[in-house]
Amino acid sequence: MKAVYILWLRQLKRYVRSKSRMVGSLGQPIIFLFALGFGFGPTFQKAGGGNYLQFLTPGIVAMSVLFTAVFSGIEIIWDRQFGFLKETLVAPVPRLAIVMGRTLGGATVASIQGLIVFAICLAAGFRFATSALLLPLALVFLFLLALLFTAVGTAIASVLQDLQGFQLIMNFMVLPLFFFSDALFPIHGLPTALRIVLRLNPVTYGVDGLRGALTHGFAFGLGEDLVILGALTAVMLSVGSYLFSKIQL
Amino acid sequence: MIEVRDLVKTFGDFCAVDHISFTVPKGRIFGFLGPNGAGKTTTIKMLTTTLTPTSGTIVIDGHDPRREPLAVRRAFGIVFQDPSLDDELTAIENMELHGVLYGVPSATRAARIADLLAFVELSDRGHDYVKQYSGGMKRRLEVARALLHHPPLLFLDEPTIGLDPQTRNHIWGYIQRMSREQQVTVFFTTHYMEEADRVADEVAVIDHGKIVAQSSPAALKAQTGTGSLEDAFISLTGHTIRDEDASSTDRLRMMSRIWRRR
Numbered sequence: 111m112k113a114v115y116i117l118w119l120r121q122l123k124r125y126v127r128s129k130s131r132m133v134g135s136l137g138q139p140i141i142f143l144f145a146l147g148f149g150f151g152p153t154f155q156k157a158g159g160g161n162y163l164q165f166l167t168p169g170i171v172a173m174s175v176l177f178t179a180v181f182s183g184i185e186i187i188w189d190r191q192f193g194f195l196k197e198t199l200v201a202p203v204p205r206l207a208i209v210m211g212r213t214l215g216g217a218t219v220a221s222i223q224g225l226i227v228f229a230i231c232l233a234a235g236f237r238f239a240t241s242a243l244l245l246p247l248a249l250v251f252l253f254l255l256a257l258l259f260t261a262v263g264t265a266i267a268s269v270l271q272d273l274q275g276f277q278l279i280m281n282f283m284v285l286p287l288f289f290f291s292d293a294l295f296p297i298h299g300l301p302t303a304l305r306i307v308l309r310l311n312p313v314t315y316g317v318d319g320l321r322g323a324l325t326h327g328f329a330f331g332l333g334e335d336l337v338i339l340g341a342l343t344a345v346m347l348s349v350g351s352y353l354f355s356k357i358q359l
Numbered sequence: 360m361i362e363v364r365d366l367v368k369t370f371g372d373f374c375a376v377d378h379i380s381f382t383v384p385k386g387r388i389f390g391f392l393g394p395n396g397a398g399k400t401t402t403i404k405m406l407t408t409t410l411t412p413t414s415g416t417i418v419i420d421g422h423d424p425r426r427e428p429l430a431v432r433r434a435f436g437i438v439f440q441d442p443s444l445d446d447e448l449t450a451i452e453n454m455e456l457h458g459v460l461y462g463v464p465s466a467t468r469a470a471r472i473a474d475l476l477a478f479v480e481l482s483d484r485g486h487d488y489v490k491q492y493s494g495g496m497k498r499r500l501e502v503a504r505a506l507l508h509h510p511p512l513l514f515l516d517e518p519t520i521g522l523d524p525q526t527r528n529h530i531w532g533y534i535q536r537m538s539r540e541q542q543v544t545v546f547f548t549t550h551y552m553e554e555a556d557r558v559a560d561e562v563a564v565i566d567h568g569k570i571v572a573q574s575s576p577a578a579l580k581a582q583t584g585t586g587s588l589e590d591a592f593i594s595l596t597g598h599t600i601r602d603e604d605a606s607s608t609d610r611l612r613m614m615s616r617i618w619r620r621r
Contacts, residue, residue: 116459124447193443200407201460202432359409 113203114211121182121215125222132223135181139174139227143167143234146294159296164239165327167231168320169293172255175224176313179256180284182216183263183350187273196359209264209354213347216260217253224252239325247332251319251339258312258343261350268353293317297329315339360385360512360544361406366415368401375401377568378415383561385511386542388535390549390559390576394596398568399548400440403516406546407437420512433461436505440516440548442497446490450481450500453489454507461508475503478533494521502530506537515547519554527551531558552589562588566596 125132147163147170154162189195198208228236238245266279290304291313297305308314319335322328328335361383368376376398383389393399404410406417408428417424420434444453454472463471476482479499489497498521505513513534519527535558537543549555555562556576563573572579572595576588583591 112459112462116456120445120448120456123452124445127447189445192446193439193441194445195443196409196439197443197445197457198460199409200432200437201457202429202462203460204429358411359404 111207113201113207114214117198117208117211118215118218121185121212121219125219135174135178135223136226136230138177139170140230142173143170143227143231147234163231163235164237164325165296165321166294167228167236168324169291169317170231171224171228171252172291172293172313172317172320173288174227175220175252175255175316176259176288177284178223179216179220179259180263180266180279182219183213183260183265184267184276184279185216186212186264186267186354187270187276190267191272195357199357199359205355206351209351213257213260213264213350216263217256220256220260221249221253224256239327240323244323248320248323251316251323251335254319254339254343255313255316258316258339258346261343261346264350265346265353268350268357287311287313291317292321292329312339312342360387360420361389361546362416362418363402363406364416366402366405366417367413368398368405368410369413374568376405376412379565379568379570381563381570381573383544383546385544386538387560388538388545388547388558390547390555390562391565392548392552392555392562392592393565397565397596399565400516402565403437403514403546403548407435407514408432434510435512435514436508436510437514438498438501438505438516438518440520442501444489444497444501444504447488449486449488450476450492451485453500454504457504457507463508471507475506476500479503479530495523495526498522499526499530509541510543512544513546515545517548517550519549519551527554534558552587552592556588564592564595571595 143163143166147166151162154160154165159165186195189198199205201208266275270276290307291311292308293313297308297314300308315330315335315338318329319332319339322332322335361381363382364380366376366379367374379398379402381389391399391402401410405412406419406424408424408431411425419431422430422434424431445456448456451472454475455468458465458468458472473482473485476485479502481496481500481503484492484496489500492500498518502515502518505515515534519530522530531554534543534545538545547559559576561573561575562579564571564579572582574582576591579591579595580586580588583594585591585594
């Protein structure tokens, strides 16, 4: 248990200390928020979709969580290259404790990043459309998304030997996960093929859950979002832990 | 303390470690020597539970690394060939993390860390980030860290690389004293033959995955009729230049095998 805690703490310390990384990873969501939020706002409003910033905010928060979480998981590759991974793998601690500490740490970092982006969205003009009672629910979705994608990053990094595959993951996994979700546009009225793709994307349920908790805009409903996202998170945590346990140096 | 019988490790059809056997009794300092790519690090990885042997048996402190990896890991401290510190943490934080992972009681941890930092003469730099450290300072910190949990067995994979003679002497002096007074067993590799000659009770020479000689440094010199361990080593493993050539191809071959296995 102490091992889990100390590795969680390490992730947090590294995050807080690398100011450039913290600020740098805020750039992308802010650009999306302002360019799309204010650029598409009038069109969205005219089409009868309401205030686009209200719609977009959960999507942008989910985006920052997604990127930070995958990146946190992938940090294992850095640790492998800089050697620190060895130190933890020869310690008399079950691999499960190590992967749990790392994953919880990564997910916490991603959640904090999501909350910072959410604060920026508030400053940009986002307003709660539900009661404050639903705020903890939003946090649950935020953390589930963070946990799910840190586990995905962990799974990938356990299999990759170096950073050469990193660009591949960003372009062919993380970006599509973001764009083919309901982060930027509503799922209603989409062509069937695209709707199916969105339905198969876990990010969609995370965004929908956040959107429901923050603006009452559930497309699928609370139960469905929670069950699907929760189940997928459990599965990915197992896959990530299993692959991590198989790492050979 | 260490018993190895018929140990084999193959990568594809490349045999990195080829049926080696040796025993290191408790309290001994055992030097494991060989040219680059001879199989030293592969052997250490198998002894320290991070690589699964193809065949053969290993017993460390009464435990099999394959069946009881945690019991084996509790029994040793290790200094790796490459750095293994977290650069973004301070020296003390690195030590604390290690202490927690190895279950060093929090009551004695801080004092023990302070003692060890003093020993490697890093006391005044304990709160600095490791990324501000020089190569030699990192090495000293890693040696201190390996000793933190009072392990009965120490693995040192080229521990004194990049250290000046003063630090080297200092560190070996401490390790020898520990070995004598607390019966700590030491298994080390090095390229500095005069170092092995001075500190090792017994050495084994490995080349192309096979142990080609094993005895005390004095017996090895007598056996090869040479005056220094370095000459004995070269007479056993061939001329340096040819060996360096062979080893780089060996390593490339091994790399490409690992590569293709992905």
